[in-house]
Amino acid sequence: MQQAVALSGSPATRRSSPGDAIFAGIARASGILVLLLLGSLILSLFIGGLPAFRQFGASFLWSTTWDPVKEVFGAGVSVYGTVMTSILAMVLAVPLAFGIAFYLTELAPNWLRRPVGTAVELLAAVPSIIYGMWGFFVIVPIMSQYVEPVLIDTFDGIPVLEDMFAGPPFGTGIFTAALVLTVMVVPFIAATMRDVFETVPPVFKESAYGVGCTTWEVMRSIVIPYTRVSVVGGIMLGFGRALGETMAVTFVIGNSDHINASLFSSGNTIASIVALEFPESGTGSLKLASLLALGFILFVISFIVLAISRTLLRPKLKV
Amino acid sequence: MSATTSSARGIPGASKDLNVARALGRRRHLTNTIVKVACIAATVLGMVLLASILLSLIWRGAAGISLTVFTHNTKPPGSGGGLLNAIVGTLIQTVIGTAVGTPIGLMVGTYLAEYGRGSPLANTVRFVSDILLSAPSILIGLFVYEIAVEPFGGFSGIAGCIALAIIVIPIVVRTTEDMLSLITPALREAAIGLGAPKYKVIVQICYRSAMDGIVTGVLLAVARIAGETAPLLFTSLGNLNWSISLGQPMASLPVTIYQYAGSAFEDWVQLAWVGALLITFGVLAINIAARLLLRRGK
Numbered sequence: 001m002q003q004a005v006a007l008s009g010s011p012a013t014r015r016s017s018p019g020d021a022i023f024a025g026i027a028r029a030s031g032i033l034v035l036l037l038l039g040s041l042i043l044s045l046f047i048g049g050l051p052a053f054r055q056f057g058a059s060f061l062w063s064t065t066w067d068p069v070k071e072v073f074g075a076g077v078s079v080y081g082t083v084m085t086s087i088l089a090m091v092l093a094v095p096l097a098f099g100i101a102f103y104l105t106e107l108a109p110n111w112l113r114r115p116v117g118t119a120v121e122l123l124a125a126v127p128s129i130i131y132g133m134w135g136f137f138v139i140v141p142i143m144s145q146y147v148e149p150v151l152i153d154t155f156d157g158i159p160v161l162e163d164m165f166a167g168p169p170f171g172t173g174i175f176t177a178a179l180v181l182t183v184m185v186v187p188f189i190a191a192t193m194r195d196v197f198e199t200v201p202p203v204f205k206e207s208a209y210g211v212g213c214t215t216w217e218v219m220r221s222i223v224i225p226y227t228r229v230s231v232v233g234g235i236m237l238g239f240g241r242a243l244g245e246t247m248a249v250t251f252v253i254g255n256s257d258h259i260n261a262s263l264f265s266s267g268n269t270i271a272s273i274v275a276l277e278f279p280e281s282g283t284g285s286l287k288l289a290s291l292l293a294l295g296f297i298l299f300v301i302s303f304i305v306l307a308i309s310r311t312l313l314r315p316k317l318k319v
Numbered sequence: 320m321s322a323t324t325s326s327a328r329g330i331p332g333a334s335k336d337l338n339v340a341r342a343l344g345r346r347r348h349l350t351n352t353i354v355k356v357a358c359i360a361a362t363v364l365g366m367v368l369l370a371s372i373l374l375s376l377i378w379r380g381a382a383g384i385s386l387t388v389f390t391h392n393t394k395p396p397g398s399g400g401g402l403l404n405a406i407v408g409t410l411i412q413t414v415i416g417t418a419v420g421t422p423i424g425l426m427v428g429t430y431l432a433e434y435g436r437g438s439p440l441a442n443t444v445r446f447v448s449d450i451l452l453s454a455p456s457i458l459i460g461l462f463v464y465e466i467a468v469e470p471f472g473g474f475s476g477i478a479g480c481i482a483l484a485i486i487v488i489p490i491v492v493r494t495t496e497d498m499l500s501l502i503t504p505a506l507r508e509a510a511i512g513l514g515a516p517k518y519k520v521i522v523q524i525c526y527r528s529a530m531d532g533i534v535t536g537v538l539l540a541v542a543r544i545a546g547e548t549a550p551l552l553f554t555s556l557g558n559l560n561w562s563i564s565l566g567q568p569m570a571s572l573p574v575t576i577y578q579y580a581g582s583a584f585e586d587w588v589q590l591a592w593v594g595a596l597l598i599t600f601g602v603l604a605i606n607i608a609a610r611l612l613l614r615r616g617k
Contacts (some may be wrong), residue, residue, distance in 0.1 A: 024520035027434055030426035031444040034492070038447045038486065099361025107355060108362075116362060116433020120612065123369045125606045127546025129573050130599050133580050133591065135378070183368050190365070209458050214351035237453065246549040247577065271457050271549070273434065276555055283469060295461045299454070306453050310446065312574040 042299060049293025051286060059291060065274075066257040068280075073290035075297055079268040080259050081174065082298070086242040088094065088178035088263070092185045093242075094235055095209070101193035106215050107221075117194065124187035132251035140252060143179075144171030148264055166262040172254035175263040180248050185238040192234030192313070196227045217277035233312030240305040244298060245269040269296040373599070380596025383589040393559045393575060396584035399595075402594055404561045408476070408570040409598075412555060413545045413564060415480040420487025421537055427488065433521055437492025452489035459485050460550035468554060472477050476562075476569030480553025483544040490543060498529035515551025539607035542602045548573035572598050 052060060052073060063074025104117055104238055148169030155161035167301040200223050208218045224231070254266025270275070274291050341473040356471040371478070387401045394400025427448065435441025459482050502525055526533070557575060572594050574579040580590035 003427065015515035019515045019520070020518050023521070024434055027426045027430035028440075030423050031430040031435065031440065033423065033450050034427055034444055034488065037488075038451060040466070041454075041462045043459065044462050048461075048465050096364065097363045099358040099363050101361040102354075103357075103358040107358060116366070118607075119366060119369055122603055122606060123365065123372075125370060126599060127548070127573065127602060129546065129548045129576055130372065130376070130595055131594055134375060136377050136580065137347060138371065146525060186365060202423070214347055216351040216354040217347070219354075238419050240453050244457065246455070247573075248459040250579070255358060271455060274457055274461065275549060292461060292465070299458050302453075302455055303450060306450050307446075309453075310449050 040297040044298075045292055045296040046153070047298055049289055049296045051289035052293040058188075059163050060290075061297070064259055065172045068277075068287055071286050072286065075270070075294055076259055077259055078268050078270045078273050079293055079297065080219050081177075082243055082269040082271070082301070084267070085174055085178045085181055085253070085269055086239060088175070089181035089185060089242045090235065090239055092178065092182040093189055093238060096182070096188035097193055098288060099187045099191040101197055104190075104217060105195045105197040106219060117191075120187045120194075123183075123192060127186065127247075128245060129247040131180055131184050131248040135176065135248060136251040139180060140171035140176060142171075143176050144169045144195075148175075148250040152264070164263050167260070167264045169264060170254065170266070172252050172266060173262075173264045174253065174267045177249045177269070178263075180252055181242045181245060183240050184245060184248055188241055189234050189238040192237060194233055196234060196313075197223055199230075200226050217264065229312050230315075233309045236309035236312065237304055240302050240309060243305060244271055247274050250275050270294045321541050361467075361494075367589070376592070376599055378597045379592040383593040384596070386522060388590070388593055391569065392561045393590075396558065396582070396587050397553040400584075402543065402572065402575065402590060402592070402597075403588060405570040405572045405575040405594065406597070407546060408555070408558070409437035409565065411565075412476060412479045412483055412551070412571055413541060415441065415565075416483025416486055416544050417541050419480065420484035421491050423484075424488040424491025424540075425495050425533065427492045428499065429442050431496045432499035433517075448489045448492045451485070452493060456486060457552075458546055460553045463550065464553040474556035474568040476555050476567065479551050479569060479571065480546075480565070481552045482550035483547065486550065487540040487591055491533075491542040491601040492541070495529070495533055497533030498536075499525055501532070504527055504581060504609075531615065535609045535613045538573065538605050538612070539584065540604040542609070545605070546602050547597050548577050 056063065056072075056074065056148050060075055061079070062076045063072075064076035064080075065072050065074045066077055067073070100120060104113060104120075108116060146170065148165075151165045152167075152169060155165045189301065204222050204226065205218050208222045214252070249269050250272040253268055253272050255272065256266035256267070258265075259267070274294060277287070278291055281291060335376055387399060389401060389403060389406070391399070391401030392403065392404040427444065431448075432440050435444070463478050463482040463485070467481050468474055506524055506528060507520055510524045511517075517525070551571050551574050555574075557569060557578060558568045558570040562569060576591045576594045576598070579587040579594070582588065582591075
């Protein structure tokens with residue numbers, strides 16, 4: 001490899017062919033094009049959202065008013081919904097994904113590894129609108145008829161939980177959105193965790209088994225400490241997906257402009273409000289600017305999360 | 320529970336007292352069994368969810384499949400429409416999006432693997448491409464709305480193609496770079512030794528030996544954009560009539576599913592399920608094909 005790089009990189013011999021210079025130039029220009037693409041994406045969202053930032057100032061970030069009639073807009077409700085659904089989804093998804101990854105790397109018999117692994121990857125490939133439809137037609141009825149009434153009755157009378165699980169059991173809302181997001185991100189996180197777990201040198205695990213450790217002890221004392229940083233990276237990758245997911249959430253979140261303590265109440269996320277309200281906002285209107293400003297906020301949040309994820313994952317794995 | 324705790328408690332005691340040792344062992348194995356069962360349960364749950372999605376698609380979608388779906392355009396509720404324009408629209412936008420995005424992604428991947436190894440510019444490009452790979456697709460829709468819809472005064476198929484092409488680029492970049500990096504140096508050295516210029520080495524040697532991997536990347540990109548809804552909402556918008564003009568709003572399966580599934584009309588909801596069935600099995604079939612191709616390459 002070293003030699004090849006040295007040979008092909010030596011400038012004296014390479015400059016002689018004009019085809020080379022052209023090809024290298026195109027390749028380099030394409031690379032710069034990608035940079036420009038992301039740059040102009042940020043810039044266009046920011047410029048588009050500028051009227052809203054000007055009109056409402058920094059309070060746009062936390063104001064919970066969204067009143068299209070009086071033309072007063074704030075990002076508070078959507079930011080709350082975005083962060084709340086995503087965090088809830090991660091709380092549910094991480095143990096599930098860990099279980100699947102653990103099963104795939106340590107427990108599954110060899111003949112099962114490939115089919116189950118492929119099934120998990122296929123689950124990740126299902127388009128998000130299908131998750132939305134599935135959530136709307138399959139999960140929502142189950143939630144409203146069985147799960148939510150039971151949870152509301154169970155937690156009735158317990159101080160904090162009583163408020164978190166309250167209200168009419170419509171089936172849609174923050175909690176259902178988080179559930180559908182969970183199902184969506186589990187395959188992503190599980191596949192990443194599996195790949196990360198497989199980077200542990202077999203000798204480490206074999207020596208632990210050799211001194212009599214059980215499978216779980218090997219996982220806990222060898223595999224997890226060895227892969228800790230990358231596992232967090234994989235979780236952040238799933239978090240980034242959950243934050244920006246549009247179609248799956250739009251179907252089941254119920255779209256409301258208010259924050260309610262109950263997880264069963266309707267809400268919205270940045271992505272869902274943009275998808276739902278965009279068609280009703282005219283070109284050049286303050287509402288459109290506010291939606292673009294929301295897009296800019298979403299971009300900043302997911303950029304930070306994805307950048308952290310990538311930094312943590314890169315050393316172990318090309319993700 | 321673990322090896323460290325038992326040694327901290329003092330091995331002499333445990334080894335002398337067989338009862339303590341046995342109790343410890345039982346506890347460790349119990350914990351192990353509980354975790355194993357929980358992990359198997361998690362995996363079973365994952366498989367059940369996949370089965371639930373596929374079965375509900377087949378259950379509700381298969382009932383509505385008929386020739387009309389493929390021969391008629393979308394029509395107002397109650398008049399027996401199909402999905403022809405949506406299917407054709409998805410095909411057109413997916414093909415153009417892939418055709419535009421693939422060469423760019425291929426060149427970027429080539430730059431990262433062959434020219435810019437370790438340079439600051441290449442590292443930045445790789446970072447940005449990774450961010451684009453996972454960036455929320457609805458933001459790409461908003462971006463393309465700003466640059467290709469608003470300035471030109473209307474939603475258009477071409478704007479949809481641009482949005483999809485932007486999604487294709489980072490996927491192709493990733494697989495191309497990975498596949499080119501896997502090629503053995505000996506191949507390159509042999510070609511360089513014969514006096515081939517570098518671009519010929521890349522095009523005639525590297526691309527050929529990485530072909531399976533690169534095609535896999537393109538297939539995965541096709542599977543991804545064929546099911547994308549969010550970036551098309553603000554770009555190609557959707558169209559209830561037959562239109563294959565790129566200057567006009569263009570129908571697509573995912574957007575039609577989105578509009579129909581949320582409607583109150585029985586036959587539209589049924590068509591949405593049919594569309595969902597078609598798009599899911601199409602996407603999964605492409606995915607499986609891509610995997611088989613990659614496996615053959617290995």
